[in-house]
């Protein structure tokens with residue numbers, strides 16, 4: 201793989217990570233695959249969220265790998281109820297804390313409520329519960345770790361699966377090139393709820409991720425963070441390249457890092473010298489290896505246009 | 520002292536939740552439950568109830584939010600009917616498995632399709648095995664009283680299970696009845712604040728709802744089964760205390776003129792009071808008839824039922840089911856009553872009928888017909904139907 205050309209700030213990002221909190225709240229002993237992007241992300245996320253956090257986990261890889269009774273990797277209160285309802289459970293917790301604090305039945309202190317759900321649990325089956333939670337204005341941060349398929353059940357396609365990816369339910373075959381639809385943009389759907397904070401993030405940019413998680417809790421009201429999380433098992437990428445794959449996704453514009461605070465868009469990692477071609481990202485993955493130059497060209501055009509639109513949103517809303 | 524007031528039953532149920540000082544209400548509107556949740560929303564809006572009312576976007580979320588709020592230590596209340604309960608189903612099962620004592624007022628309504636907003640028991644029977652304590656009220660006073668008692672039962676440290684109080688949609692929810700409503704202080708004494716057993720608390724982190732590997736799943740289910748069985752004495756304790764305080768006595772199995780009866784009609788819900796009118800009518804003609812009401816549905820009151828039905832004057836039971844178990848016994852109550860008596864030597868015959876589906880009224884003549892089916896069964900010693908398993912619907916238009 202070619203050496204990635206990074207802007208100077210990106211190097212700073214990596215080294216300054218030593219200044220992140222030492223304490224772990226998503227701890228050792230979990231059963232994630234080697235090089236699991238979501239698990240790596242969770243570790244940073246929990247450092248940022250800290251001790252005073254209640255985690256609501258949707259069914260999916262992160263729930264399964266972290267809680268095989270009698271073991272738990274969670275050093276904060278954690279609850280798992282079902283697949284599609286994490287936002288709903290979190291709504292109930294938020295309401296309970298508000299009522300009980302008001303009635304003087306529990307001490308008044310700031311408690312972060314953090315949902316952790318996969319792309320299937322968010323973009324598909326949990327979208328209604330998520331929308332309800334955002335619309336009602338609960339004081340909850342909803343973090344979707346997007347590994348772009350239903351991994352826990354064996355790499356089936358979700359609506360967050362990217363165009364052209366081969367999954368077990370969108371397989372490439374003699375007459376098919378894999379997923380024939382474009383990835384659903386859940387961050388945009390969340391932003392359309394006019395909530396205080398929406399962000400995208402990636403574990404390959406840990407300080408950016410940590411800052412965004414913290415910001416989501418600083419602001420009163422609902423927040424949505426969409427975490428791009430490499431899954432070596434489902435994507436067919438070498439486990440040792442997880443961090444690099446995340447960086448390539450960002451550097452090619454496949455997954456731009458931005459935030460929307462009170463309606464204002466801001467790219468938090470940008471590449472003034474231009475984006476790398478998407479092929480640099482696509483070529484190292486089993487799920488894309490069948491793609492023809494024509495389809496890669498189609499993806500390139502779409503990604504370029506989407507990135508332009510994002511830059512325009514930034515320009516328009518920052519004015 | 521309690522005041523006897525003319526009040527819509529739905530409002531009385533909502534008042535019970537207010538008097539229990541619930542912390543979180545999470546509900547989604549569906550006929551015929553609507554008046555209950557509307558009244559609760561108004562109570563919150565007027566500051567008469569200090570609670571968070573979550574205007575959820577579905578019943579699935581209603582129950583999920585209840586579970587979350589309960590896990591965070593709140594006293595929670597919800598209410599639904601029919602399709603709403605069916606949509607909740609996945610999380611109904613989780614509420615009992617996670618031992619969150621959610622209290623639900625279920626305004627019984629038929630399941631679609633065809634869509635019907637009217638009353639029967641197909642909604643609750645669909646949830647029979649979800650591990651909830653399940654109680655039936657047959658009038659407005661009972662619906663109010665049992666809603667109050669549900670908090671005491673479900674939240675008891677020895678129980679910690681959700682409770683479903685059933686009352687018939689429209690027939691009860693939308694009628695104004697004279698109901699004794701207690702003073703708030705009386706209820707504050709009867710229902711102290713909820714003391715949860717384990718909560719999501721950042722000072723004392725716990726893991727709730729972990730993966731149940733094959734090594735532990737069976738034991739988890741056994742514990743759940745023990746918990747609901749062991750709720751029986753607590754339920755009776757609460758019934759007893761209620762009787763001591765307020766003078767109204769509830770029993771897991773209730774009877775009417777059954778002491779010297781030969782034929783009894785066994786049912787649940789508001790039909791019981793109508794059937795009692797038929798009993799009086801038949802008694803006037805010298806027939807030895809009565810009714811048996813299966814008030815407690817889960818945990819199933821095996822002993823009480825056997826005590827009432829076996830080694831007594833009762834020779835014939837006619838079970839009235841308010842829903843059909845398609846291709847099955849054909850009614851859930853019938854099959855459970857039969858199975859409860861199976862090992863008894865000295866037991867009555869049990870025959871089943873289905874009536875009152877989707878809001879179909881049951882007339883006095885039809886109750887009489889049910890007793891006649893029992894009479895014929897008793898006389899001939901066999902089920903009078905073409906085939907015993909074939910559903911016998913009383914009031915079917917041919």
Ligand SMILES: Cc1ncc(C[n+]2csc(CCOP(=O)(O)OP(=O)(O)O)c2C)c(N)n1
Nearest residue numbers: 259260261283318319320321349350351352
């Ligand atoms: C109602 C329901 N439908 C289906 C499932 C099966 N199921 C469990 S996890 C899962 C996939 C989760 O995918 P995602 O949310 O993307 O998380 P990941 O496994 O990729 O981490 C599915 C389909 C379920 N548990 N509940």
Ligand code: SF4
Nearest residue numbers: 233236261351431433
């Ligand atoms: S399948 Fe993917 S997301 Fe799931 S644990 Fe393995 S690497 Fe992580």
Ligand SMILES: [Mg+2]
Nearest residue numbers: 318319349351
């Ligand atoms: Mg996924």
